[in-house]
């Protein structure tokens with residue numbers, strides 16, 4: 416029998432695939448330290464495209480786990496908390512792309528804060544005077560804010576240092592993955608719609624406008640009650656650049672820039688923050704991405720006996736905010752698979 420190229424193949428190199436691969440590689444390294452006589456576990460990643468056309472590259476990315484569907488709130492909260500902790504650690508290690516900022520979430524209607532809000536770090540309700548024009552209620556809190564291009568770069572560097580290979584290769588179906596590894600982890604985001612195939616995954620197009628930062632140091636996010644589909648206003652400071660949002664168009668997967676959406680975003684953000692009246696979009700900094708929406712995030716194991724498929728996709732508008740928590744769960748599943756004698760790494 417031809418030898419497989421890897422022990423574990425991860426399909427997808429967005430934030431979900433990369434964080435998952437890191438957790439798997441870290442566990443493999445720990446196992447190797449405990450049992451140095453075993454051979455190294457070979458972990459590989461395939462991706463169909465470069466990082467800058469992924470949904471992950473386009474993200475804002477504020478910590479907000481409530482823009483993905485879960486059947487179970489406790490599960491969402493567990494994944495979110497693990498992710499928040501990891502971003503706080505990365506911030507305290509001095510990574511400038513992992514900011515911890517204070518800011519405001521506000522609604523255009525008078526509203527009591529949702530039940531989860533008081534648990535947020537440094538939470539307090541806002542007075543009307545603190546809110547931008549057009550907003551009627553809101554609250555302050557502290558949140559991680561991640562600058563995605565350098566974060567994705569860092570994830571890739573970390574993987575290389577852990578010995579994980581990343582290759583550009585588009586798979587037509589999951590069986591192609593099993594030709595290269597017995598454990599396949601599917602982190603294909605919107606790609607899962609055709610790869611699995613899974614019609615429950617639906618595109619939600621999003622567009623952000625970057626402008627030079629005129630001195631805004633806090634984030635602002637418009638709170639929407641039931642669904643984040645449609646136009647909302649947000650202002651996310653990433654050092655010298657501000658990312659202004661946003662749009663969320665269900666069923667649209669067109670990655671081309673939409674000038675009408677850009678104008679609408681500029682108009683809304685300038686109305687809320689008059690200091691933006693004299694700043695213009697940075698043309699070569701455009702961010703468009705397709706959020707992989709699903710009725711519920713799919714994180715589950717399909718056991719085919721000798722072969723194993725682990726799904727980790729469908730994170731909608733919250734993939735960054737759920738990434739590390741979901742990656743931990745995949746690593747737990749794979750650890751259980753390895754406890755089965757047949758698949759433990761062979762001893763020379």
Ligand SMILES: Cc1cc2nc3c(=O)[nH]c(=O)nc-3n(C[C@H](O)[C@H](O)[C@H](O)COP(=O)(O)OP(=O)(O)OC[C@H]3O[C@@H](n4cnc5c(N)ncnc54)[C@H](O)[C@@H]3O)c2cc1C
Pocket residue numbers: 426427428429430431432461462463464465469470471472473474475476477478479480584585586587602603604605606607610620621622623661702703704705706707728729730731732733734735736737
């Ligand atoms: C404008 C915008 C703003 C956002 N803001 C936030 C935010 O503030 N906070 C937040 O938490 N989230 C936010 N999100 C959502 C977040 O970006 C997504 O949930 C997350 O990026 C999904 O990551 P992913 O790795 O699943 O998908 P992706 O990043 O799209 O990666 C998918 C990967 O799979 C690969 N792939 C797909 N199909 C195949 C195939 N057949 N063969 C091989 N490889 C394949 C692709 O090449 C790619 O590498 C935002 C998204 C957008 C678009």
